[in-house]
Amino acid sequence: MKALVMKDLHVLRATLKYYLFLIMVFTLAMRSAGSIFIILYTAMLPYTALAYDERAHFELQATAMPYSWRDLVLSKYILGWLGVIVSLPISIAIALLCQYLGWGPFYIEQQLSALFSGVMLLAVCLPVMFRKGVEVGRVLNILMVLVVCTVAMMMFALLGEIIGNAVLLWLVVAAFAAAVSVASVKLSEKWYKKRIME
Amino acid sequence: MNALEIRGLTRSFPGFTLGPLDLNLPGGCILGLVGQNGAGKSTTIRLILNSLRRDGGSIRVLGLDNQDAAFTQLKNDIGVVLDTANFPETLTLKHIAALMRGSYTRWDEARFNELVQRFGLPENKKFRDFSRGMQQKLAIACALSHQARLLILDEATAGLDPLVRDEILDLFREFVADEEHSILISSHISSDLEKICDYIACLHQGKLLFTAEKDALLEDLALWQGSAEQLEELADEAIVAVQQQPYGVTALVKRAEMPAGAQLEKPRLDDVFLFVVKQQGKGACGK
């Protein structure tokens, strides 16, 4: 499985360079709000990796190798989770820099709510990608990014008001994201297997 | 033990039905699956790898049902070359080697490097810049480098020039020098299969026309040429298939049923294949 994730990172090498460029553009254009987009953008890397796979029909190669359907879908989730986790400190660093430059205040809640949105984005969109293919999925994705992010951030804010205690809030949110992700992986596995095997 | 055992395998698509298919690959042997493009060779191979749903029948690979949960791990023992190599275009040979190393439990790096050198594959070129021949060679190098017991090769030699093709066939012969090793190889180039196979299965429009031991098949059958009147004189049971030519008749006949002294030629596998397929089109079945 590690080999599959590494393969995706190699595939995405060119994309990642472009990604560094985007970080700068977002930061300059949107000031501290741009730091949020970095996390959300990273959450979309698995779709790009999947697009490369689909173009090469890598699934035919992969199913000839000692991998289960779960391995194949899970590797894309891991890529996404790895992405959002790695981008979190980058995002915080940028937000702090923005604060230092007087471009806007820094709230850790902003970053954490983006992280939550990123994980939710993966959980909602990946099953659709696995079922419909990236090309169809991408169109839906743009809609879903807006909906999922709005809902997730609202939820985060709402829960924050209800719970009050920051640590408890993060625990509740993390548990919720984990539960949704587990269900999402299972759904992806089922849908992907069905699509390829037809 | 049979390396591959297929019983009553069926799968329907809109406009195409495969099977019912019965096929055996005895351990230590090479079975060639010959058929035109679209005959169902790749579908059969995907069904064997269980990356395609089957409608009915059973498939045992190296003794294990391919729908068993343990089949995923058994794929360590199966080297696969697909009709088109399927790696994302931005990967290089190094990346692909890393993927294989991390995926197969018995990856043999030294063997892989040896094959890469032998094939003259470039190390830092992106996969999309590989020629079709190079892609095939890379896929073959991968399949031969993880100590598989069974090779499943879908049109593995199709994109290669004749010289390289011969070299690759030698590699496959070397592979089966170990009697625990077996190969299923599909091709629409029957001359390759004729060179290498122990058994031949002929697939046409999703159906098996015949399976036979290759040498016995080519020795039992013969090509006969003559006039239409001479053909009339031949015993019915001697004739497998007939083709009208502008100045006479060519027939595929059974050597043993022919009168002594008849002028017979040894057929190529290609001849047998074409005769039987064309006869099939006429509604009668040969052998």
Added chain:
Amino acid sequence: MEIIIRNSSDQPIYMQICEQVKSQIISGALAAGTMLPSIRSLARDLRISVITTKRAYDELEAEGFICTVPGKGCFVAEQDLKLAQEANLRRMEEHLQQAAALAKGCGVGKEELLAMFGLLLEEE
């Protein structure tokens, strides 16, 4: 051991192997006790089917030219050369009988047939 496979020959491949090994045993080129290559390595080197090679070895074994020692390999068997020679004579007779029958069937006379045979012998 020398074996040459001719694809153009009408003779089945396994028979070509049998004949050539036999004649080398009878001529003494292959001495009794000589180890023969394994079926798989011979098949690989001749680039022919394992099944065909096995059939050739089975045939040779059935006729007593070679023997298999399990776990060790195939060896040229101790030959009663007189017996082998007799078998060869018998086969020559059979072939000549066939030729005679064929000649009779298509009206080729004794002189013509003998002349043909003489010519063939000279060619050798």
